[in-house]
Amino acid sequence: MAxxxxxxxxxxxxxxxQRRFEELGRRSEMGLVAFLTAGDPSLEATESFVLAxxxxxxxxxxxxxxxxxxxxxGPAIQRSSERALRAGATLPGVxxxxxxxxxxxxxxxxxxxxxxxxxQMGVERFARRAADAGADGVLITDLTPEEAGxxxxxxxxxxxxxxxxxxxxxxxxxxxxxxxxxxxFLYVIxxxxxxxxxxxxxxxxxxxIRRVRRVSRLPIAVGFGISLPGQVSILGGLADAAxxxxxxxxxxxxxxxxxxxxxxxxxxxxxLKHAGKTGMSRRxxxx
Amino acid sequence: MTTAVKTWPDVHGxxxxxxxxxxxxxxVAPLEELEQAYAAARADATFQGELDELLRNFAxxxxxxxxxxxxxEHLGPRIYIKREDLLHTGAHKINNCLGQALLAKRMGxxxxxxxxxxxxxxxxxAAVAARFGxxxxxxxxxxDMERQRLNVSRMKLMGAEVVGVNAGSRTLxxxxxxxxxxxxxxxxxxxxxxxxxxxxHPYPQMVRxxxxxxxxxxxxxxxxxxxxxxxxxxxxxGGGSNAIGLFHAFLEDTGVKMLGVExxxxxxxxxxxxxxxxxxxxxxxxxxGVLQGTYTYVLQTADGQIATTHSVSVDAAGTLAxxxxxxxxxxxxxxxxxxxxxxxxxxRDEIVIFNLSGRGDKDMEIIARYL
Numbered sequence: 001m002a003x004x005x006x007x008x009x010x011x012x013x014x015x016x017x018q019r020r021f022e023e024l025g026r027r028s029e030m031g032l033v034a035f036l037t038a039g040d041p042s043l044e045a046t047e048s049f050v051l052a053x054x055x056x057x058x059x060x061x062x063x064x065x066x067x068x069x070x071x072x073x074g075p076a077i078q079r080s081s082e083r084a085l086r087a088g089a090t091l092p093g094v095x096x097x098x099x100x101x102x103x104x105x106x107x108x109x110x111x112x113x114x115x116x117x118x119x120q121m122g123v124e125r126f127a128r129r130a131a132d133a134g135a136d137g138v139l140i141t142d143l144t145p146e147e148a149g150x151x152x153x154x155x156x157x158x159x160x161x162x163x164x165x166x167x168x169x170x171x172x173x174x175x176x177x178x179x180x181x182x183x184x185f186l187y188v189i190x191x192x193x194x195x196x197x198x199x200x201x202x203x204x205x206x207x208x209i210r211r212v213r214r215v216s217r218l219p220i221a222v223g224f225g226i227s228l229p230g231q232v233s234i235l236g237g238l239a240d241a242a243x244x245x246x247x248x249x250x251x252x253x254x255x256x257x258x259x260x261x262x263x264x265x266x267x268x269x270x271x272l273k274h275a276g277k278t279g280m281s282r283r284x285x286x287x
Numbered sequence: 288m289t290t291a292v293k294t295w296p297d298v299h300g301x302x303x304x305x306x307x308x309x310x311x312x313x314x315v316a317p318l319e320e321l322e323q324a325y326a327a328a329r330a331d332a333t334f335q336g337e338l339d340e341l342l343r344n345f346a347x348x349x350x351x352x353x354x355x356x357x358x359x360e361h362l363g364p365r366i367y368i369k370r371e372d373l374l375h376t377g378a379h380k381i382n383n384c385l386g387q388a389l390l391a392k393r394m395g396x397x398x399x400x401x402x403x404x405x406x407x408x409x410x411x412x413a414a415v416a417a418r419f420g421x422x423x424x425x426x427x428x429x430x431d432m433e434r435q436r437l438n439v440s441r442m443k444l445m446g447a448e449v450v451g452v453n454a455g456s457r458t459l460x461x462x463x464x465x466x467x468x469x470x471x472x473x474x475x476x477x478x479x480x481x482x483x484x485x486x487x488h489p490y491p492q493m494v495r496x497x498x499x500x501x502x503x504x505x506x507x508x509x510x511x512x513x514x515x516x517x518x519x520x521x522x523x524x525g526g527g528s529n530a531i532g533l534f535h536a537f538l539e540d541t542g543v544k545m546l547g548v549e550x551x552x553x554x555x556x557x558x559x560x561x562x563x564x565x566x567x568x569x570x571x572x573x574x575x576g577v578l579q580g581t582y583t584y585v586l587q588t589a590d591g592q593i594a595t596t597h598s599v600s601v602d603a604a605g606t607l608a609x610x611x612x613x614x615x616x617x618x619x620x621x622x623x624x625x626x627x628x629x630x631x632x633x634x635r636d637e638i639v640i641f642n643l644s645g646r647g648d649k650d651m652e653i654i655a656r657y658l
Contacts, residue, residue: 068455068592069578071464072311072471078454090590115309115577120591142309142577146299167313169474174316192313193472 015161016108016136017184020059021219021240030232030276031241033221034058034269035112037066037080037249039089043097045258052262054107056269059241060185060221062139065094065113072114072141074196076246079253091117091126095133102134110137110163110184123151127158137161137184145181152181163187168208172215179216187243188212190224197247198225201234209238229275236276244272293538300488308487309577314467317474322489324394329496338389345418346374346381348500352508352640357610362630364519364637367512368611369505369533371644378616378645379501379529380411380482386497388415391478398422398477402466404431404459404525405618406438407645408482413447423447426465428457438649456595463579483526487580498532505640506536513638519629521546522642523622525561529644548625550618557586557594601657603627604647616645617653 014022024031034053038046050061066084070077091113098109111130118126118140130138138155145152145164152162161184166175169192179186188209191202205222212220222235223243232242248265255261295302300322308318328334342348350373355366371379391399399416402425403409409425416423425442429451432439442449455461463485470479484491509517520537522530524547537543550561557572563584564573572594576585586594601617603624608614615623619642626641633639647654 069460069464071467071579074468082455085592092590116585116587116593117591119577120574120587120589141311142580144308144310144312144315146315147307147309165312167311167316169313169316171316174312178312189311189313192474194468 015159015184016106017060017110017161020108021185024059024240025219030236030239031059031219031221032057032232032269032273032276033060033062033110033223033241033243034248034265035062035064035223035243035245036252037064037077037084038094038097039066039084039087040080040249040252041083041258042087043089043093045261047097047101048258048262049252049265050101050107050109051105052266053269054105056266057273058107058269060108060110062110062112062243062245063094063098064245065091065111065117067114067117070114070141072194074194074246076197076249076253077195080249083253091121092129095129095135098130098135099133108136109134110139110161111135112139113141115140115143123154127155127160131158131160135160137163139163139165139187141165145177148181156183161185165189166208166212168192168202168204172211175212176215179212179218182216182218185219185221185241186212186216188220188222188239190222190226193224195224195246197227197250199228201225201231206238229271232272232275233278242272242276244269293535296488296492300492302491305575305581305583306488306491307582308580309582310487310580311471313471314474314487314580317470318487318489321390321394325390325489325493328390328393334389334393338386341385341389342382342500346385348374348382349504349508350374350501352505352512354512355611355641358607361606361610362627363635364630364633364639365513365635366626366639366641367505367509367517368613369501369640369642371501371529371642372613372615372619372646376407376411376414377648378407378411379498379532379642380408380645381414382500382532383482383494383497383528384408384411384415384480387478387480387493388412388419388421390493391421391480392419394478396421396476396478398424398473399480400424400426400466400469400473400477401480401482402426402459402462403438403482404428404462405616406431406435406442406649407616409447409449410438410441410445412480412482413442413445416447417445424469425449426452426462426469428452428459428462430457431459431462434653435649437652458595460579460593460595467579482528484528484531485526485579485581485583491581494528495531495535498528499535501529501532501642502534502536505533509638509640515638516540516543517638517640518542519544519546519633519637519639520642521548521622521626521639523548523550523618523644524564525550525618529642533640533642546622546625546629548622550621557588561586601654604650604654608647613643614647614651614654615643616647617650619644620647
């Protein structure tokens with residue numbers, strides 16, 4: 001069985017992400033990763049949302065850096081990116097937001113971005129500022145391990161986890177490469193397609209997760225199309241965490257005020273987290 | 288120019304520092320499959336033979352290299368026009384569409400999707416999809432659909448579905464995003480027929496290869512007509528397909544200068560022009576970045592957000608129409624405008640090849656507003 005732990009130097013210390021998944025593992029508890037677009041409707045609002053998500057039991061929060069051309073995203077996150085950009089959100093602003101959240105909360109934070117904003121800031125400068133602000137990991141939607149050599153070394157050198165995506169179309173060989181490049185957790189895309197809430201889980205998802213388990217011992221978070229407690233409950237028997245994004249972003253879109261959005265987000269996450277705790281039997285720890 | 292330039296891309300899909308493959312993971316395996324299928328097809332005499340036959344009998348190759356005698360008289364240097372406007376569907380775009388559709392057929396794909404801006408690539412894609420009996424869906428910004436209604440009708444008449452894209456600036460950039468979203472969703476059954484020298488590897492290589500026939504013909508034709516190579520090549524550059532198509536055969540000819548002309552638009556500030564490469568001339572906002580799968584020059588803000596473009600050029604279209612009886616596409620007219628500006632500084636014995644990448648029928652409504 002291939003292992004990834006020897007391929008790269010370990011990050012200097014364990015990250016909040018790693019510690020959170022270790023804790024979840026000890027408790028045999030399903031994790032919940034919550035995605036929000038930073039700056040929708042404002043950076044101040046996002047800060048209050050993240051604190052509410054943390055209170056409601058989210059294990060990791062992904063902060064989406066808004067981008068003008070989000071080609072991996074469905075309509076909900078496209079619209080939220082447009083709102084955030086119109087409201088003036090920029091990558092430096094998002095990094096300030098991370099620092100501000102970090103003063104109030106210990107929730108693991110992942111920066112979720114397309115590559116170009118990071119590239120324009122400079123990968124080294126970005127990694128340093130992200131680490132200084134108190135971020136824990138980075139996921140770049142349009143960066144695969146093949147193009148990520150320098151990026152990965154730089155981001156890891158600053159003690160941040162590098163999370164990569166695994167997809168249903170990834171071959172076993174690619175899954176091994178992705179696992180080797182990743183730390184913190186692996187983000188498994190549940191289906192071919194863009195982000196957005198769906199009613200069901202794809203039938204071939206268990207087989208995909210089994211293929212990933214064969215090449216990696218990292219925790220697995222499953223995302224794309226997850227929005228319902230039933231889905232999270234079923235995932236509880238398969239994965240280590242569920243990622244919910246579009247459904248949360250839609251709560252913000254539909255809410256009448258920032259206060260109402262915060263309440264709705266908290267309620268949504270509590271329901272999903274509960275579904276993860278009481279869902280199907282957890283796999284054996286360390287399996 | 289060195290030999291290396293002509294043999295780019297390298298195994299990583301790099302043209303020097305540019306190119307590469309910056310896509311969501313879901314698309315990597317399909318791009319690898321496409322790369323392998325294309326490499327096999329490229330080396331396969333049957334594939335090349337089929338493509339040659341289609342280029343001759345469906346598209347109408349070879350296209351003439353016409354000596355433009357009145358334009359020459361008017362401007363000074365000896366001007367030849369590479370008549371890609373005479374191809375089926377009215378532009379060079381059909382070269383690449385035939386190549387990629389034939390490849391898609393070979394890969395067992397039954398559904399073709401494409402993006403289009405002014406509509407030339409969409410029309411060419413619709414035509415080859417009809418010719419091969421494939422399902423065809425074209426993404427087009429709603430602003431472009433409004434401007435190019437005739438091309439929308441042409442695509443529909445040939446059985447393509449045209450989907451309006453209302454996101455972002457509602458133009459080409461957003462149509463590409465939407466096509467990529469479709470592809471990432473339906474990647475197992477669908478071929479994305481990209482029409483520009485953009486996107487993830489192997490697209491830039493494929494698009495270049497399928498268009499390099501333009502320059503190969505032109506090089507033969509000018510040697511036959513003048514007994515020597517030209518001094519200057521002129522082509523418009525948006526997505527780059529007709530320019531690299533003309534230039535590629537001449538890359539090792541050190542005496543041949545190449546002029547790529549971008550759309551200047553109404554000003555030098557970001558958002559007012561479409562010049563990704565002409566920074567030295569004072570157009571602002573263009574820097575290397577990653578967009579839609581590739582590392583290239585991108586019009587963007589300091590924060591890395593992608594800007595909208597703007598362009599119009601009508602005067603040169605009128606010149607060509609009056610002097611040579613040819614109505615050029617507005618894209619090609621940009622290149623002609625640059626040639627007209629440069630010609631007074633050229634000698635009368637210098638030879639120019641101007642790539643007339645498309646005909647202007649589609650632009651008549653816009654041109655008429657300026658008459």
